[in-house]
Amino acid sequence: MATQYGHGYGEWGGPGSQGAGGRPHRLPLALRAPIEGRSWGEFCYLLLSLPIGIMMFTYSVTMFSLGAGLLVTFLGIPVFAATLAGCRGFGALERARARGLLGLEVADPEPLRTKRRGAMAWTGAMLRSGTSWRHLLYTVLQFPWAVFSFTVGVTFWVCGWALLTYPLWFWVFPMYVGQDGLQLYGDETHHVYLDNPFKITVTALMGLLITLATPWIVRGLTTVDRLLVHGLLGPSRLATRVVELESDRGVVVDTAAADLRRIERDLHDGAQARLVALAMDLGLAKEKLAEDPQAAARMVDEAHGEVKTALQELRDLARGIHPAVLTDRGLDAALSAVASRCTVPVQVEVDLPSRPAPAIEGIAYFTVSELLQNVSKHSRASRATVDVWRVDDRLLLQVADDGVGGADTSAGSGLAGLAGRLDAVDGVLVVDSPAGGPTRITAELPWRSA
Structure with a gap:
């Protein structure tokens, strides 16, 4: 899926972030967070959440109630469809707002699929679409959370900056209000004002603490918004899986x-x-x-x-x-035969309780064959090892050598093509090959019994 939670963290000032000209920041993250673009973007997101949430909640509840009331007639059905269509429009707005202010990339959901043209077909498709109903649920759930997060975020933000800058504006009270300073406590007999240098300094320090804590509070609040947008406004798991399978099918056909x-x-x-x-x-x-x-x-x-x-x-x-030895005797004998043709000594260890499905067995064989070819051609190693074992419902194989390292899956390399082939069957290729070596490449495949 295209969604990347926390995308751009380094850019916003996370670990490894840099200042102008590529130089590391001199201030620690805790001190610079209140003035960073990410913090102000998240605060603006909270500010906009309340008016947008009111608008979405009012629209969805009003239209849904109208449609429910008109169900006694045929008019209720198209009103429901119009309600869902409007919620999908709000969903597009929310995805754009999350992308611009939170740096959250959420893919657009699957479009409506209609077999026929016309208003009736569109209405039926809209009512059958689970994505549309998830958008409606978002407009209902987002509103109470927007009220809470707006109240908490604005309260902390305003109080923190107001107290921090109190030494700059406390003179307003004696000059225009007729009291010595900001009143902290008062009754018929006692009054406490923040009016002397010590109290003003303590007030500013309290404001500093609140100001430093506010970005993290706001970040925690927007985390819930991220989850809502990601979970309700993005493509469903089924649709995402269909897209992945279509992509994998293309890879298999091309291969x-x-x-x-x-x-x-x-x-x-x-x-x-x-x-x-x-x-x-x-x-x-x-x-x-x-x-x-x-x-x-x-x-x-x-x-x-x-x-x-x-x-x-x-x-x-x-x-x-497809080697005959693989069909007749399995991975252990087939990989030993491949290792014997390698230009460097290779130790093979296969620990499998049974044989996997022929398709998985063949992919594992050709994966090791290609990796050992890379060892022969590029590694300049003196020895290599091949280990194959099973963990739960996964088949794991690892090829390691003591060569010069530097292998990667950058575009156009043989490892990139190998990673694509493994991905087509829900496999994973992990490359650990620092410059100077050693190289350790691990492949993980689904275990499917023969």
């Missing part, structure tokens, strides 16, 4: 097409070309058989060598599609 092109290219440039040359050589040998039997015998002998080479290429190609 299969690329594999077919590779097989076709290997056949055309390898075994097919060699067999064509072999046929030509045998044809020449047949013509020379009567005239020069010795030359024909040499040509047949050379053709015999070409046949062996072609057979080896076909075996390698078949092994690249």
Whole structure:
């Protein structure tokens, strides 16, 4: 999902944030929080929440009540649909407001899907849409929370800054109000005013403490708003899962097409070309058989060598599609065979209580094969290890080496393509390869029993 809770934390002044020119901030976060853009953005969000919440709550309750009252007639149904459509419009406004003031990215929900055109089809789709009803629920729940958060946030913000700046404006009381200072307590016999330097200093210090605490209070309040926007105004889990599956299906189709092109290219440039040359050589040998039997015998002998080479290429190609040892003996034997062809010594440890499904087994095999190829080509390692084990309903495999490191999944690399293939089956690829090594790459696949 596109949602990123707390997105831009470093930019707003979190760990690792920097000042102008890329230099680290000299003030700690606790001291600079009251003047940071993030804090003022969150405070503005609370200020706008109340009027917008009143507007949304009034609209949704009024329209919903009107629709319920008109249900005795046919007019209640289109009124309900119009209510939900208006709530979806408010939802778009709230997502934009959260994006601009809170830095919260929430993807738009799935659009209405109608099989036919017309007002009746649109009304039916709107009433059947769970997203629309979640938007209506948001307009109802957001209002009481907006009242509470507005009251708390404004109270702390105003009190903190008012007390902090009290030394600058306390002169207003003796000059215009006729009292020595801000009255802290008073009854018929006693009056306490903040009127001497000590009391004024203590007041300013109290204001400083409240001012420093207010951004974190406001941040806690807006956390609830983040959860409401994310949970009720974004795409549903089902819709998100459908999008992920559609994307994964595209990756699988592209991968299969690329594999077919590779097989076709290997056949055309390898075994097919060699067999064509072999046929030509045998044809020449047949013509020379009567005239020069010795030359024909040499040509047949050379053709015999070409046949062996072609057979080896076909075996390698078949092994690249799906090795027979994997089908017959499982991952342990298949990975040991792959490790024996690696240019560095590889220790293989496979600890599996049973065999996974053939599809998962094949993906695990080709994942380790590609990682060991990277070890041979790029790592400059002296040794490597392969470990395969099961944890609950997940199959884990890890390839480690003591090479130079520096592997990453940046766009265009082989690891990026491998990560995409694993993601297509709900797998995960984690790369830990600091510069100078060692490299440790872990792949996680779903366990599906054979």
